[in-house]
Amino acid sequence: WAENNEIKADYPKEYGEAAAAMDGAEISYDNQRYAPAKTLAEEVSTTLSDDFQKKVLADRAAKIEAATQPASTPAPTPQQQASKDQAADAARAKADAAMADAQSRMAWANENGISSDYPGEYKKASAAMVDSFVSYGNGQYNTATAWAKEVSTILSDDFQAKVLADRQAAAKAAEAEQARIVAAALADIDNAQARYDWAVSENAENNYPELLGKGGSELEAAKAALSAEDYKGASDKARAALVSLSGIKAFAPLPEKYVVRLIPARRDCLWRIAEYDFIYNNPLKWPVLYEANKKTFKDPSNPDLIFPNQVLVIPSIKGETRSGTWDPKKTYNPLPKK
Known part of the structure; x- marks a missing residue:
């Protein structure tokens, strides 16, 4: 969270303390000194606590909000207050719309397992969604809108189209690989069967009964695996049968x-x-x-x-x-x- 949110630049003291403690925890863990590793790790969690994270969000939201407001204004007149309230309502409505779109995209991301296949994009979008909710809850509607739009940008229509294309390509590749595996299994069984038939024609039943029996059993096991759609197992067993049957001479x-x-x-x-x-x-x-x-x-x-x-x-x-x-x-x- 600290790396993604550039805490080092805005809160160098807290970042420095947390980074030093994290380094110490990793060194202690690598040296199997688990007690000090736990203490140092807890120090990191204390420094970068939930309260600290909320403070960072509030500070940044306040800066953004302040940047959009005049430096100082006299007490508003009733007409000015009404106009201000109207502007706040408009900002809230804008935030509602932006957040609805962002939530819809997050729902799509969760339904489609984006966190596992595209963890970087999911992590950024999730963090921005949380920031949007926090800002909205603090009445900082413009900031909430900005964060919601960040979510929509990360999980954009183009990104969703890319995910679909990637998965279609992966499915096509998997289908082609499956077809190759099936074809290989059929070919391996055909080769073993041809060798078995030749062996039978050469009186292997009497000349090499043990090898013919072993190869025949392995060939039947390969056919059973093929029927069970265990294509790799079918190939392995058929190849084993061919090895056994190859020991049979004329x-x-x-x-x-x-x-x-x-x-x-x-x-x-x-x-x-x-x-x-x-x-x-x-x-x-x-x-x-x-x-x-x-x-x-x-x-x-x-x-x-x-x-x-x-x-x-x-x-x-x-x-x-x-x-x-x-x-x-x-x-x-x-x-x-x-």
């Missing part, structure tokens, strides 16, 4: 283990096992299997003696990645025959 990793089968028409042997395209795709590689597994054979000296359900380890021979046990439901990318 083929399952080649197996690192093979369980010997009982096939009456074509019995498993190391030669035939090495020939499988998911093993080495080359029967001549049977010695690799033998060397890697002979310690587990019932007769380590006999490579032809293997039994159903016997587990064979399949070493990598070309740097290929291998994991898990061979599964007939999975799709493998065969090694080249050579």
